[in-house]
Amino acid sequence: MTERLVVIGGDAAGMSAASQARRRRPRRNLEIIVFERSGWVSYSACGEPFHIGGVVDPIDKLVARSPARFAADEIDVHLHSEVVDLDTAARTVTVRRTGGVVEVGFDQLVYATGAAPVIPTMREADAQGVFTLRTLDDATAIKAAAATATRAVVVGGGYIGLEVAEAFLGLGLPTTIVTSGEGLMNRALDEDMQARVTKAVVRQGVGVHTGIRVDCLVGDQGRVTGVEADGDVLPADLVVLGVGARPEVTLAKAGGIPLGPTGAVAVDDRQRTTIDGVWAAGDCAEATHFLTGVPTNPLLGTVANKQGRVAGINIGGGDARFPGVLNTAITRFGDTEMSRTGLSESEAAAAGIRCASGMVESSTIAGYMPGAEPMTVKALCERRTGRLLGAQIVGGPGSAKRIDTFVAAIWGGLSGHDLAMSDLSYAPPFSGVWDPVMIASRRAADRALGVTT
């Protein structure tokens, strides 16, 4: 008997699930139908700021696989097809598309609706010239607006805020970032590291207003003219709101799929919801924190790809498990790179975990080599055990990807002392003889254990 798998949402999580299921079960055994409300599937949302900045053009370079390629794998992709209702008892989805509304039955369902940008409830938030960035269509619209804009304000100092500001800077568009955080990247980094990011962004020519809550936008005849914060108005004819995103769970609620404490869909490590044959993956789903075991909602493309893959393998008859997240992230602003993984000091404190940090101000490569740039590495170790809990890096080219060394170390349960004496690579064009990763780890472990090594 042929089963039918319906996938709601055709980006990373949904298409990974579809592809993996197809690899294991042929068409005669499993029909796969994907409904995607936009005109795109399988695209790199993370690449959108680079399209806005003109670095990646045309935009379809961001599409990893076209609907035609999925069709060749007998995965039926329906674009501009929005699922507007979900009945998990009757096992049907209701789909609105050109020509009307249809009802489609399913045996298995992958819920992969992603997340929607948060739009603060405030005056003129819907004025012309105000954007959020999530989809390729958003990117196209912002790029078009930037071509004629004279002054931009980006609200939000996280990844999207920074990346959009960098894109605008590249276009020569005067840009200011406004954030309620003490510094930029305030949800990712501790304050000491935020300060380094903020300084780097200002140095490179973007205005930054920290610790400021936006009161409202200001408009004139339906077009945005400024951002009002703390009583002052920053003039702007282009405003991008990058203040976060929330999991798209409207349909999940309609279908009675239970949500978890984060407000995203609750899943087990096989990406199963509590409803038989209903799976969830990606930004709309929760992910367990690798260290604390607490449900999180990381909203990261890597997680979406992995969770979709896990769901698809399991639907295909395999046995895959998603091991959890460290909320690892990385980005850059111009020549300044930044990354983080695991717990920050503030997160550890919030989780009641006693820890100590170690920091080193060093250089990206051997200090005597031309091109050496400052790099700061901060590591966090658990008190009593010395176990590595997290790390943050801010620095010049070649800094940030070193975070992966910490990820692997945390994954293997290494202490800061273990990593400090591990056999990391060294040559002058790549690091000092003691890689700053090792020095920060040792300092953190020394402080965590109250020793000097």
Added chain:
Amino acid sequence: MTERLVVIGGDAAGMSAASQARRRRPRRNLEIIVFERSGWVSYSACGEPFHIGGVVDPIDKLVARSPARFAADEIDVHLHSEVVDLDTAARTVTVRRTGGVVEVGFDQLVYATGAAPVIPTMREADAQGVFTLRTLDDATAIKAAAATATRAVVVGGGYIGLEVAEAFLGLGLPTTIVTSGEGLMNRALDEDMQARVTKAVVRQGVGVHTGIRVDCLVGDQGRVTGVEADGDVLPADLVVLGVGARPEVTLAKAGGIPLGPTGAVAVDDRQRTTIDGVWAAGDCAEATHFLTGVPTNPLLGTVANKQGRVAGINIGGGDARFPGVLNTAITRFGDTEMSRTGLSESEAAAAGIRCASGMVESSTIAGYMPGAEPMTVKALCERRTGRLLGAQIVGGPGSAKRIDTFVAAIWGGLSGHDLAMSDLSYAPPFSGVWDPVMIASRRAADRALGVTT
């Protein structure tokens, strides 16, 4: 009572030991005397090729700490002072220096004599224009010779051969590498990866002759004029022999310090030799392989620094242990980077370990980003367990330092599947959404376990 520590050899291992011992024991408790036969201490041998190439100048930029700075820490450094005899029963060293020979007693001894370059026994090996590269004085001499040379041959295709050839290329000096290996880096990389390095070096303008054993050098009136190999003569007025190095153990033998199976000084994980109060560290000493437990002699600056540190902490009354090596190494040739860690396929086979490899040809950053360059990652996993055993990387800028992720993963005992699903960082300027490190790890583990994930 004041003890006296004598350190033989003032580079990475010796000076690290001296510094760490001093940190823990003041002058009134421990007198520290370092004898160094050259005119330099605490210098970066790994940086020498960059001085030759004119990238780092003047050469004293390569000196991390001057004798004056050690003197400020009450560490007495004696330059141009060669220890010519060692009596571990009488606990004395005999030192030759300007003005004659003196005998100095010790309570503790750190044997840190380093390694000497291998000079093949062949005709004209001592002709003018023939060099090895080990010390700063060697680097100075090669740089001076390169200034007037018209054609160079580098014998040996390992790290030193490659780095010297890159330096010569940068100086515009026509250069050919001759190696007995099937490809360049043949002791570090498997054949498939060697081929990539060889191709990159040739593409960048250096001649490469592989699989060729040098018969002899050719000279005229005491000056080198060519390199004879397989009956042909490659003309050259500058020849650098980079065919390896051997631990400096003459004094160890004289003093009855036992050597291990590699021919280097045998040490335990505290850097103790079997003679009470006599320690050894760095290139002259063995280092246990982290995976196989077999003694090795890695001849790497990182190992020298760590072993010296361990010896110094223990002399100072602390308790430090050296955890072993993966023979991690990294270098570059122009815009091509390469690195390796753990076991190669051939090493695993030689050690009787059954394993499988996984390889991926990918790009350094997201494929749609400008600046994306090819990168090949190869991982090795143990059969039956899937445990990661080693990795090799060859690729464009940003490739090679990723080897550290494998180092940390191996250190923590991760399987290829563990690393493949770990939370490594991703953003388009840094990698594809599945970092090639993850893909290679998964493929290797799949093949090792005979599964498809």
